Amino acid sequence: MSLRESTASNLGFAILGLLARGAATGYDLAQRLERPVGYFWAARHSQIYPELARLAGAGLVAYDEEAGRGPRTTKRYRITPAGQVALADWVASEFEPQPVRDLEVLRLWSIWTVTPETARKVVQVARARHGELLARYQAELAEVESDPDSGDPRHPLFASRITLEGGLRTRRAALEWCDWMLTQWE
Amino acid sequence: MSLRESTASNLGFAILGLLARGAATGYDLAQRLERPVGYFWAARHSQIYPELARLAGAGLVAYDEEAGRGPRTTKRYRITPAGQVALADWVASEFEPQPVRDLEVLRLWSIWTVTPETARKVVQVARARHGELLARYQAELAEVESDPDSGDPRHPLFASRITLEGGLRTRRAALEWCDWMLTQWE
DNA sequence: CCTTTCATGTAATGGGTTACATGATTCG
DNA sequence: CGAATCATGTAACCCATTACATGAAAGG
Numbered sequence: 566m567s568l569r570e571s572t573a574s575n576l577g578f579a580i581l582g583l584l585a586r587g588a589a590t591g592y593d594l595a596q597r598l599e600r601p602v603g604y605f606w607a608a609r610h611s612q613i614y615p616e617l618a619r620l621a622g623a624g625l626v627a628y629d630e631e632a633g634r635g636p637r638t639t640k641r642y643r644i645t646p647a648g649q650v651a652l653a654d655w656v657a658s659e660f661e662p663q664p665v666r667d668l669e670v671l672r673l674w675s676i677w678t679v680t681p682e683t684a685r686k687v688v689q690v691a692r693a694r695h696g697e698l699l700a701r702y703q704a705e706l707a708e709v710e711s712d713p714d715s716g717d718p719r720h721p722l723f724a725s726r727i728t729l730e731g732g733l734r735t736r737r738a739a740l741e742w743c744d745w746m747l748t749q750w751e
Numbered sequence: 752m753s754l755r756e757s758t759a760s761n762l763g764f765a766i767l768g769l770l771a772r773g774a775a776t777g778y779d780l781a782q783r784l785e786r787p788v789g790y791f792w793a794a795r796h797s798q799i800y801p802e803l804a805r806l807a808g809a810g811l812v813a814y815d816e817e818a819g820r821g822p823r824t825t826k827r828y829r830i831t832p833a834g835q836v837a838l839a840d841w842v843a844s845e846f847e848p849q850p851v852r853d854l855e856v857l858r859l860w861s862i863w864t865v866t867p868e869t870a871r872k873v874v875q876v877a878r879a880r881h882g883e884l885l886a887r888y889q890a891e892l893a894e895v896e897s898d899p900d901s902g903d904p905r906h907p908l909f910a911s912r913i914t915l916e917g918g919l920r921t922r923r924a925a926l927e928w929c930d931w932m933l934t935q936w937e
Numbered sequence: 938c939c940t941t942t943c944a945t946g947t948a949a950t951g952g953g954t955t956a957c958a959t960g961a962t963t964c965g
Numbered sequence: 966c967g968a969a970t971c972a973t974g975t976a977a978c979c980c981a982t983t984a985c986a987t988g989a990a991a992g993g
Contacts, residue, residue: 776971776972776973777972777973777974778970778971778972778973781972796972796973796974797974797975797976800973800974800975801974801975819971819972819973820970820971820972821971821972821973822972822973822974823972823973823974824972824973825971825972825973826972826973850981850982
């Protein structure tokens with residue numbers, strides 16, 4: 566665990582993390598970086614394709630070309646041994662906490678400028694959103710837990726399980742916070 | 752509460768939120784956007800000065816010039832009535848949840864690639880960081896709560912109090928999550 | 938036949954960090 | 966007298982979003 570110069574960006578490690586779980590096309594990666602992984606790290610395809618090219622240039626990923634359906638060939642990427650080392654290294658590396666940017670809290674921080682009635686509406690909308698996410702996480706966690714591999718610390722599903730558990734706990738705390746806030750306008 | 756075209760960026764509303772609590776120089780704003788406000792919205796002075804110029808151009812803030820200490824004049828900014836309206840409007844406006852980017856969770860999501868011993872170390876470091884933040888939030892909350900104005904929904908300290916309370920709850924949940932995780936490698 | 942999905946890229950723009958640049962006052 | 970603080974700005978670069986662009990196969 567030491568401070569290190571990275572060969573890949575944060576997005577690069579998100580992609581390596583996906584490829585460590587299985588080979589995929591840029592298109593596949595873009596979809597997973599919208600939905601399951603996107604809960605904590607989102608990205609669009611326009612960002613993913615150039616990053617894949619960089620990772621390939623650094624030898625952290627490699628690809629086979631299949632004759633594609635569109636105008637270009639389809640590239641199926643996989644992580645290389647060097648990529649696996651880089652990923653594991655990065656997981657264990659120390660890094661100082663990055664600057665946070667939470668739009669919901671920023672909004673609440675100025676909520677004293679509106680009437681209590683408006684304020685309560687804002688909190689209720691936020692509460693509903695947290696509730697939706699909580700339900701989604703719970704459903705996904707149930708699915709992951711149904712697989713016995715999710716108990717094995719060296720299996721990807723183990724990591725899926727603990728990150729989902731974290732999301733769940735965070736959302737539950739946020740819901741309780743919203744309920745508490747609603748009691749604060751007398 | 753309707754979807755609206757904003758006159759200011761998110762950073763702009765962070766600045767308006769600060770100025771709504773009192774006049775300040777760009778330098779003052781930069782400091783508060785590092786420490787207390789930086790817990791949920793951080794920014795550097797190189798971003799703040801141009802944004803202040805934009806806000807002034809849009810008539811949302813105004814400034815008085817004092818003969819400054821350095822090579823340039825010191826500008827003390829205050830929010831205008833139009834700025835107050837824009838801020839309150841924005842607080843009540845709907846906006847779809849922005850893409851999340853949480854480096855800590857991204858890292859844990861690939862933790863299955865390292866040995867259980869290394870993994871536990873990673874979680875312990877994260878746990879310590881959450882503990883530190885919790886302590887800081889608790890101290891700040893105690894200070895805010897000592898002021899009776901923090902109970903008045905139309906006073907800025909009310910909003911400081913509820914956002915700190917949220918930070919506290921989130922950190923507490925994160926700590927419990929870390930403790931739970933540590934039980935997961937048998 | 939039309940829409941969705943698969944599949945890949947590039948260009949323009951905006952947001953944010955790091956580094957460059959200047960200089961007076963205050964504190965040790 | 967040197968370092969920290971007050972105080973303001975600009976420039977280069979990186980990261981991310983939106984929009985532009987193309988085209989085949991599959992499904993309704």
